[in-house]
Amino acid sequence: MQKPSEKNLQKMWNYARKYAEKSGTYFHPDPAVTEGVILGLAHHMDTLGRPLCPCNFYPNKEEEAKKRRWLCACNEMKKWKYCH
Numbered sequence: 001m002q003k004p005s006e007k008n009l010q011k012m013w014n015y016a017r018k019y020a021e022k023s024g025t026y027f028h029p030d031p032a033v034t035e036g037v038i039l040g041l042a043h044h045m046d047t048l049g050r051p052l053c054p055c056n057f058y059p060n061k062e063e064e065a066k067k068r069r070w071l072c073a074c075n076e077m078k079k080w081k082y083c084h
């Protein structure tokens with residue numbers, strides 16, 4: 001994976017921090033996990049223009065990014081406060 005743009009990296013870090021704060025959730029105890037997720041989200045912002053969850057496999061990323069289900073924060077996070 002190519003290194004994501006600084007702009008989208010910052011955007012996703014800000015988004016994740018704000019979301020955790022307002023939802024009462026917290027980051028993974030291993031910072032490397034959070035960093036990996038943020039890198040993946042920023043990469044999708046660069047390539048798809050949307051924060052598609054980096055934790056899943058999609059047969060067609062472009063098609064998936066048009067739907068709501070796996071855009072961060074995903075339905076699972078909203079419903080159960082669960083992030084992979």
Ligand code: SF4
Pocket residue numbers: 037052053054055070071072073074075076077082083084
């Ligand atoms: S599992 Fe949900 S909340 Fe976690 S990174 Fe993926 S889309 Fe975002």
